Amino acid sequence: MSGGIPVRCPLCRREHLYAPHVYPCSCGTPVSPPLQRGAQPLPVTYVTWEDDWVTVRCESCGRCDQWPQPELGCDCGAVLRIPVKPAASGPAPGHAPLPLHIPLPPTAPAPRPAFHPVTIRTARDAVQAAALYLRWLGYKDIRRAEQRASSGVGLIAPGLRAQVEPTTRSMSLRDIECVWLAALNDSSVPVCFSLAGYTDDARARADGLALPLFVLDLTGTPQPVNSPADELISTGA
Structure with a gap:
């Protein structure tokens, strides 16, 4: 390091x-x-x-x-x-390559290391924190959605569509329904992250749609807001 x-x-x-x-x-x-x-x-x-x-x-x-x-x-x-040295390819010196897949017992949970957050100081930090958390949950190839949302920042990955609201505005009922409809259209899992939380009707609608909601604290650690979010943490991608 x-x-x-x-x-x-x-x-x-x-x-x-x-x-x-x-x-x-x-x-x-x-x-x-x-x-x-x-x-x-x-x-x-x-x-x-x-x-x-x-x-x-x-x-x-x-x-x-x-x-x-x-x-x-x-x-x-x-x-x-800050400039970074280019990453070298291949196994580390003195280490054999790891196997691509190690079978686990059917009842064994997938191992997941502890999540290491990134402190949120800017809106850009909030989006990065959400992307890191989604990767920690098991989603791969996370990138910005090409189509700009009416508010916030959209993130997509195979099987996932997330919306991040990195401002002091609480996510509304309309925000929740837009994310859910967009995910329904491409058969993806919808997830929302907000720095300022959600309005009461937005939370109620998300519960009815089983849409996971997370609040981003300033340490960069997303906190689950509803039971669908708790379930997503438990199961992962």
Whole structure:
């Protein structure tokens, strides 16, 4: 794992000490993006979903996963993208490749490491926290929905359609019904995440539709709001 490195803002020349977040690999080993020491940070002027993620290789098992791109907010208002070393392919030195599938007894629950949240400071952090949580639940290839929603941010994956409301606005009855109808149209599981919660009629409608609702706290840990959310946590994807 990478330790803290000195970072100088190229705009105001302020110096910072930056340490990347640590995430859990599927094998249970904590990993973090390997930072390029001495590399110049780049101010973020245009954001795309692809630029928000980097490939990180676990040094224990050799698995490569997508994790949030390391970034630092400077006091001058600039957002700095911290360069990361490219991930090497293949098994880790001294380790044999892990088998792709290890059969488990029919009654054994699927192993799932502890969820490691990302602190929410911005709306973008809230969307990343929801994406990380969905990946932790077992959904793969999570990406932004191509069609923009009337509010919030849409995330999709095979068999999943999620809506994230990263503002201080509570999700409404209409929001819940729109997500449910969109998921029904493509035979996906609908899920909602909200930073400010839900209106009473939205919660009642979600319960009737068996639609999982989560509230994002500022630590980045989604909290289940209704029983469908509890069930999703229990079963996973």
